[in-house]
Amino acid sequence: MTIVLLLSISVVVAAAVYLMLSRDLFRVVIGLTLLGAGTNLVVFAAGRFASVTPPLLETADDAAAAAAANPLVQALVLTAIVISFALLCFSLVLGARLRSAANSDDTHSLQSAEPPATDAVKPAEIKP
Amino acid sequence: MIESHISLLLVVIPLLAAPVTALLPGVRLPWLTALLVSWVCFALAIWQFALVMDGSVISYELGGWAPPWGIEYRIDIVNAFVALIVAGMAAITLPYALRSVEQEIPKHQIPLFYSMFLLCMDGLLGITLTGDIFNLFVFLEISSLSSYTLISMGRQRRALTAAYQYLIMGTIGATFLLIGIGLIYAETGTLNMADLSNRLPAVFSHHTVHTAFAFIVVGVALKLAMFPLHLWLPNAYTYAPSAITVFLAATATKVAVYVMLRVVFTVFSTGFTSDTPTDDMFLLLGVLGVLVASFYAIYQGDAKRLLAYSSVAQIGYILLGIGFASALGVTAAVVHIFNHALMKGALFMAVGALVYRIGSSHITQFSGVGRQMPWTFGALVLGGLSLIGVPGTAGFISKWYLVLAAIEQQAWLIAAVILVGSLLAVVYVWKMVEVLYFRPASDTGETYREAPLSLLVPTWLLVIANIYFGLNADLTVGAATTAVQVLGGIPQ
Numbered sequence: 001m002t003i004v005l006l007l008s009i010s011v012v013v014a015a016a017v018y019l020m021l022s023r024d025l026f027r028v029v030i031g032l033t034l035l036g037a038g039t040n041l042v043v044f045a046a047g048r049f050a051s052v053t054p055p056l057l058e059t060a061d062d063a064a065a066a067a068a069a070n071p072l073v074q075a076l077v078l079t080a081i082v083i084s085f086a087l088l089c090f091s092l093v094l095g096a097r098l099r100s101a102a103n104s105d106d107t108h109s110l111q112s113a114e115p116p117a118t119d120a121v122k123p124a125e126i127k128p
Numbered sequence: 129m130i131e132s133h134i135s136l137l138l139v140v141i142p143l144l145a146a147p148v149t150a151l152l153p154g155v156r157l158p159w160l161t162a163l164l165v166s167w168v169c170f171a172l173a174i175w176q177f178a179l180v181m182d183g184s185v186i187s188y189e190l191g192g193w194a195p196p197w198g199i200e201y202r203i204d205i206v207n208a209f210v211a212l213i214v215a216g217m218a219a220i221t222l223p224y225a226l227r228s229v230e231q232e233i234p235k236h237q238i239p240l241f242y243s244m245f246l247l248c249m250d251g252l253l254g255i256t257l258t259g260d261i262f263n264l265f266v267f268l269e270i271s272s273l274s275s276y277t278l279i280s281m282g283r284q285r286r287a288l289t290a291a292y293q294y295l296i297m298g299t300i301g302a303t304f305l306l307i308g309i310g311l312i313y314a315e316t317g318t319l320n321m322a323d324l325s326n327r328l329p330a331v332f333s334h335h336t337v338h339t340a341f342a343f344i345v346v347g348v349a350l351k352l353a354m355f356p357l358h359l360w361l362p363n364a365y366t367y368a369p370s371a372i373t374v375f376l377a378a379t380a381t382k383v384a385v386y387v388m389l390r391v392v393f394t395v396f397s398t399g400f401t402s403d404t405p406t407d408d409m410f411l412l413l414g415v416l417g418v419l420v421a422s423f424y425a426i427y428q429g430d431a432k433r434l435l436a437y438s439s440v441a442q443i444g445y446i447l448l449g450i451g452f453a454s455a456l457g458v459t460a461a462v463v464h465i466f467n468h469a470l471m472k473g474a475l476f477m478a479v480g481a482l483v484y485r486i487g488s489s490h491i492t493q494f495s496g497v498g499r500q501m502p503w504t505f506g507a508l509v510l511g512g513l514s515l516i517g518v519p520g521t522a523g524f525i526s527k528w529y530l531v532l533a534a535i536e537q538q539a540w541l542i543a544a545v546i547l548v549g550s551l552l553a554v555v556y557v558w559k560m561v562e563v564l565y566f567r568p569a570s571d572t573g574e575t576y577r578e579a580p581l582s583l584l585v586p587t588w589l590l591v592i593a594n595i596y597f598g599l600n601a602d603l604t605v606g607a608a609t610t611a612v613q614v615l616g617g618i619p620q
Contacts, residue, residue: 025292032299039303043310073313076262080306083269090273091295094280098288 005045013038025098025105029091036084040077047073134176135188135201135257138169138211142250150243158239159226162246166218169253173215177208183610187259195259196320202259206611209462210256210386213469217378218249224477224586225371228484232283232369241281245375248274252383261309261395262319264387265302268351271383272298275376279368290363297360301350308344311336324395325616332400344391345406352384354447355417358440365436366489370480373432377439377476378469385446385465389458393615398453410451415545417444422552426559431479432489434556435472438515441549442468445530448542452533455612460529462608467514467522467597474511474590478504481579481587491560496569498561500576505564507587512557514594517550521598525605 012034019031047070055068099105130137145165152158180186180203188201195202203211225245233241251271258264276298280291313319315336316327331337346357353361361381365373392401401407418441425437442464449461481504483489486497498505514521517528527546534543569575578584597604612618 020296028296032296032303035300035303039306039310042307043313046310046314070317073310076310076313079262079266083266086273087269087299090276091292091299094276094288094292094295097280098292101285101288 001049005041005049009038009041009045012041023107025095025107026092028107029088029095032091033084033088036080036087040080040084043073043080044077046070131175131179133188134172134179135186135203136190138172138176138215139201139250139254139257141165141168141172142246142253146243146246146250149246150239152239155230155235155238156226158242159222159229162242163219163222165246166215166222166249169215169249170219173208173212176203177205177212177607179203180205180208181607181610183614185614196318196323199263200259200320200322201257202322203257204611204614205607206389206462206615207256207386209607209611210383210465211253213382213466214249214252214256214379217375217469217473218245220473220586220589221371221375221378224374224480224583227580227582228370228480231484233281237281241278241369244274244277244281245372247271248278248375248380252379255383256386259321260319261312261321261324265305265309268302268305268387271380272302272351275372275380278372278376279364281372282367282369284367286363287367290360290367294360294364297350297357301347301357304343304347304350306347308340308342308347311340311343315340321390321395325397328396329399332403337400338404341391341396341400341404341406345388348384348388348391352381352388353440353443355413355421355440355444358417358421358443361440362433362436365439365476366430366433370476370483374473374476374480377435378473381439381443382465382469385443385450385461388450389461389615392450393458393618397616398618401453407451407453410447411539411542414444414447414451415542417441417447418545418549419552422549422556425556426552428556429491430489431482431491431494431560432476434491434560435475435479438553438556439468439472441553442472442515445526445546445549448546449530449533452537452539453618454533454536455609455618456529456536457533458612458615458618459605459608460526460533462611463529463601463604464526466604466608467526467594470522470590470594470597471511471514474507474587474594475515477583477587477590478508478511481507481583484579484583485576491563494560494563495567496564497576498564500569501578503584504579504587507584507591508564509561510591510594512553512561514598516553516557519598520595522594522604524598525601529605 016031016034016038019027022028049069053068055071142165145161149158149161152161183205186203189195190199229238229241248271251267251274254267255264258267276291276295279294280288315331315334316324318324318327350357365377421437421440425434428434428437446461446464449457479489482494486493514523517523531543531546
């Protein structure tokens, strides 16, 4: 089970890095989401994950059964999933706006945002 | 009754007001709500600061769950000071925002704009006040998402590109932070930062802890625009609406610096970092940041972009203070967090006022305008002097302490870099002043009236604060000195 989780984290993160290095606007966003998913799996692994024992306390105990999975990490991952969902929605809308404004989904063509450097100290002459 | 809940109210009031603001009709009503909320928060932040000024600590248990199990808001002088900066800058930016936003943002988006502004302020306040490192991540995402939205509302098409760049970089930063948090939780089983600082020393030698530290530091460094991770910042500050540039430049990176201080000194402590190349990395990147970003600033043709690169250089100074890891160095860093908020706030407000009248932030358009808008020009000059670090301004105080810290460690080269950085600041501030005042007005015959009072008054309030805190440094330096003791983990 550990091996399966390890492999899936590796695959997801590798796919995320591959997509994020792409020039396509939306692939980068999907890559970002996958990176978030990979991270969630890492955090998830911090608790015990193969357990079927419920993390419940008997009245007399002061700690849950030793084999139980830590419910806190699962709560953390849930929170992180909600956040990354909001992020995905926003980035997709931003990407769509960007594409319709720039008429391109190539991240290289977006570099038009960088204005050319001017002469130091003396600003460029005013063009009529 | 209020006193025991201040820290929670600071987060809850803007959080509740944000959706309400989004639903309000018109332009003035949402603005008034946001203004009221920010002023209430400012008052609460002052109150909270007064309570912890003597070095005491307020611990607020959320929902009555005792720490370290529940989420704890842990207020000491460090975060009360940063919260004061955030709430104060919001309170002074909002009066400025009214006219500037009316001009820059379509009318139907204005309620959404103020709603996002409140959310952004809420996220930043939450980051500073919480004592729980996962809660910090959640607030970081709240502030980040709302600032991406605010930046994308800029007038030019490039605002979208800037927001997209910031979104990618910011999300990678936040993801790194989350990986780091996950790893230290796996090692220690706690998320409370005070509890972490007790439990981490036992596992300092573990590789997992080193990995977690690296992830957290790089993640936070992306958010605070540490050179060379600053590439999102110039575009974001250039194309965001003027009021947002003022607010983000004065608060967002400062809050990230606070997180860095907290992580490096409170959670991990110098006992851990002295075994790692952290300090040398901060010093090296700080020096490079000061020099390279200042040179870049000189070559910029856009005033907002010029000031944005100058911000990267100023963050370099703060990192130098953290890198010294001495009481004097961290005092300088904390003082500069405050002073830089004042000076960049004033400068971006002055440039925003120019943009309001001229319609462009390109320096070539500024020819001779300084004589037509004397008050705006005066604010720009005084803010610029503070940025350079002329005695009598706030900028001098922080540079003075930074140079003292460098001399204390006999780091002569770094002391020299701090002075060279100030000289470079003279060049780029002069570049604006020269065009504004000494160039003839453009022959199109267009004259510009002085900026409206609602823009000038907040600008000048910040300028006066720059001079006041330059002459009377008791509050800032006193708070910073106590802060260094409270942060812990720094050799006195």
